[in-house]
Amino acid sequence: MNLQDYIAQAHEVEHEGVAALQSAADLDALEAARIATLGDRHGRVKALQEALRSIAKEDKPAAGKRFNEARQKLEALHAERKAALDRAHAPTTTEDLSLPARRTWRGAKHPVTLVIEEIEEIFRELGFTIAQGPEAETEWYNFGSLNFPPNHPALDAHDTLYLEKGGVLRTHTSPVQVRTLQKYEPPIRVLIPGNVYRRDFFDASHAPMFAQVEGLCVDEGISFVDLKSTLNRFAERIFGASRTRFRPSFFPFTEPSAEMDVQCGICGGSGCPACKGTGWIEILGSGMVHPKVLEAAGIDSERYTGWAFGMGPGRIAISRSGIPDIRILYDSDVRFLEQISE
Ligand code: DAH
8 A cells, every 4th residue: 555545544544433432422332433443353443553564664654653643543532532421420419328228118917917827827737728718608608508597596696798699798707618518528627717797887896897717627536525625725826825715605507616715814814904804815616517517518417527616816916916996907007017017
């Protein structure tokens, strides 16, 4: 190449390199322009350097001088643009990054959920599995299959919302006993947590919707001894080493029926406001599954027997935490939940 052509080429490389570096709007574009212009492998400056070899010896000093000018100019421009773009990307604030973050409220489990999970865990150890059923139930499952005769006074405590076509909002979790017995062969050991509905006022001790936990055990040779020993074991686990007592009771779906009380853990049995002065807290209803319930579910009541219980985990949450009014459990007031929840 002759000197004149070389100088013209150096001019062009320089000119186009300046344009490319200057038009790069961000760091990525600048890097692309650098590689195209000043890159070691395929950069145009590199090609210009290699072209020096073809210059006649006497013209080399002049060509080399022009080459150095072009390269230095482009390198300086690149450094300048890089510094400018770096500055534009640097954080411009003067915030104190060492300041501790504000504590965030991440939510927590509801006190009743905590009690349900604890009950589930205790019964899981005893070989029970979890079963669930619908909250919109049929009258037959909610009442008929459980041996409530039509117009029986026991229905009074179970007034609820009636839906279309013989449907009701279930008043207890007991219908899931029948659904489970229809679906599985004994031996059956299930725990049934769920929400239930009653036509009740919303006051300090009643709510129109609340949680229940039901239990059912059916097999050959199951007796009242199994009921008492299992429920005593449960009371021991959930309330500590408290004493229990069983009082005769009535439910249409159990015979015989019993209500279980645990000795009040707050006063130790001497009587206090938490146990209304009686020394005992009623925690569940229970009994031997009525043969008519087994038959309604298609189970041979001559061969199989069983026991069942039902309880309100909300009551346990209340007596545990000394909550004076159950409406607090429905408010979801963070200031309250923060004190009790985990
Ligand atoms: N279903 C009853 C209720 O809601 C509670 C109950 C009592 C359930 C005795 C049972 C039981 O399984 O054996 O009032």
